[in-house]
Amino acid sequence: MAHKSGFVSIVGNPNVGKSTLMNRLVGERISIITSKSQTTRHRIKGIVNHEDYQIVFSDTPGVVKPSYKMQEYMLEFSKSALGDADLIVYVTDVVEDIKKNEDFIEKVKKSGVPVLLVINKIDLSNQEKVEGLYTEWADIIPQAEIFPLSATEDFNVGNLFKRIVELLPEGEPFFGKDEFTDMPARFFVSELIREKILLHYEREIPYSVEIEIEEFKEEKTKISIRAIIYVERDSQKGILIGHKGEALKRVGTEARMDIERFFEKHVFLTTVVKIKKDWRSKEDDLKKFGYTQ
Ligand SMILES: Nc1nc2c(ncn2[C@@H]2O[C@H](COP(=O)(O)OP(=O)(O)O)[C@@H](O)[C@H]2O)c(=O)[nH]1
Ligand SMILES: [Mg+2]
Numbered sequence: 001m002a003h004k005s006g007f008v009s010i011v012g013n014p015n016v017g018k019s020t021l022m023n024r025l026v027g028e029r030i031s032i033i034t035s036k037s038q039t040t041r042h043r044i045k046g047i048v049n050h051e052d053y054q055i056v057f058s059d060t061p062g063v064v065k066p067s068y069k070m071q072e073y074m075l076e077f078s079k080s081a082l083g084d085a086d087l088i089v090y091v092t093d094v095v096e097d098i099k100k101n102e103d104f105i106e107k108v109k110k111s112g113v114p115v116l117l118v119i120n121k122i123d124l125s126n127q128e129k130v131e132g133l134y135t136e137w138a139d140i141i142p143q144a145e146i147f148p149l150s151a152t153e154d155f156n157v158g159n160l161f162k163r164i165v166e167l168l169p170e171g172e173p174f175f176g177k178d179e180f181t182d183m184p185a186r187f188f189v190s191e192l193i194r195e196k197i198l199l200h201y202e203r204e205i206p207y208s209v210e211i212e213i214e215e216f217k218e219e220k221t222k223i224s225i226r227a228i229i230y231v232e233r234d235s236q237k238g239i240l241i242g243h244k245g246e247a248l249k250r251v252g253t254e255a256r257m258d259i260e261r262f263f264e265k266h267v268f269l270t271t272v273v274k275i276k277k278d279w280r281s282k283e284d285d286l287k288k289f290g291y292t293q
Contacts (some may be wrong), residue, residue: 004053006086006167011108013101014038014062016093017120020151020168022046022059025161028180028238029262030188031059032195036206038062039198041052041070043077044183047175054173058085065103070280073291076263082111089160090144091118094125098136109141112157114167116160123153186213192258193227193271196251197240202239206238210289211280222266225259230276232246237273244267248273 010018019031021042026046032039040061048055054129060081061074082088090108092098092242108115117137122130130148137146145163149156175182198206215226229248232239241248248271256269279285288291 002170003172004165005056005171005173006054006168007056007058007084007174008087008089008164009058009060009081009085010089010091011060011104012062012118013083013096014064014092016062016096018062018091018152019059020032021089021091021118021120022057024154024157025055025057026180027165027283030181030183032191032198034198036198038064038071038074038207039195041074042183043081047180047182049173049177049180051167053239054175054177054186054281055164055168056174063101065082068281069283069286070291073286079107083277085111085113087164088112088115089118089164090115090141092133092137093121094119094129094133095121098133098140105140109143109209115141115144116163116167117141117146118160119148120151122148123155123278136239175231186216188256188262189213189216189225189259190227192262193229193251193255195258196254197229200251201239205231205236206245208236208280210276211291218265220264222268223259223263224268226270226272229271229273230279231273232276232278232280235277237275240273244245275280 010022012018014233016036021034022031023029026048029043030046040059044059055105058081060078063078064071066075088108088111119133134146147160190213193211197209210230212228214228217224231240252269252271256267259267276285
């Protein structure tokens with residue numbers, strides 16, 4: 001049998017479970033997941049390697065109407081993921097407004113590649129409702145094959161995976177067979193820190209934060225990391241650090257434990273908070289933080 005290889009883009013609105021699904025399909029914790037919208041900011045690849053095939057999944061930010069520069073880049077990541085895919089996995093769930101997002105759905109329909117439509121979170125619904133959604137979606141994207149599933153409960157994800165493998169084009173692997181992502185180690189460190197900030201802070205704080213890993217020194221059994229947490233304004237710095245530094249300490253401790261699990265090494269993590277005024281709207285800062293293709 002010839003070797004198969006292809007790019008599979010996972011797209012859809014914010015919060016429908018794209019990152020949860022990708023992690024499930026890849027079997028690694030590549031993308032961070034929270035209940036807040038816009039948790040995913042970049043296009044993140046997760047690679048599945050098998051003797052007979054290689055699948056390169058792309059997790060993407062949810063499709064949003066940009067209201068500042070960073071969101072423009074986020075939308076670009078989602079659009080570009082349609083352009084180079086061999087297969088599109090469009091994710092919706094049992095709670096989102098089905099009418100949202102019509103422009104993007106038009107692009108999905110015109111992509112010229114097979115579309116697998118996932119109705120996620122069926123654990124929150126019942127058979128009758130899911131059948132109703134199935135009929136509606138069959139009407140919206142007639143060419144799509146529809147997979148009702150639950151990413152968190154790992155229900156029916158196996159059938160989706162099997163179908164993806166069947167639809168993969170023949171070809172040689174694009175990445176080394178020992179790689180599971182194209183993102184550098186530093187990226188995962190910054191994402192795990194950002195995840196804790198998304199979990200523990202409210203309002204605009206999580207959205208105003210960007211993380212730079214200034215130092216990442218890996219030795220045989222330990223890694224020393226120095227992370228700079230940028231916020232946009234002075235008042236945010238105070239909130240982030242918290243009374244007697246307790247809030248920031250919690251972020252550091254929880255992130256360190258996750259980073260240790262990820263790299264299977266001891267981790268020494270130092271965090272510093274700095275202000276970078278309005279970085280989310282500044283082209284130069286965004287470039288520096290990697291928001292370009
Ligand atoms: N009940 C339920 N919740 C889910 C499921 N999949 C994802 N979620 C939750 O939905 C939220 C958003 O998930 P995430 O993967 O970050 O969504 P994304 O923004 O599309 O990447 C998180 O709180 C997940 O735990 C599912 O199958 N069932
Ligand atoms: Mg996500």
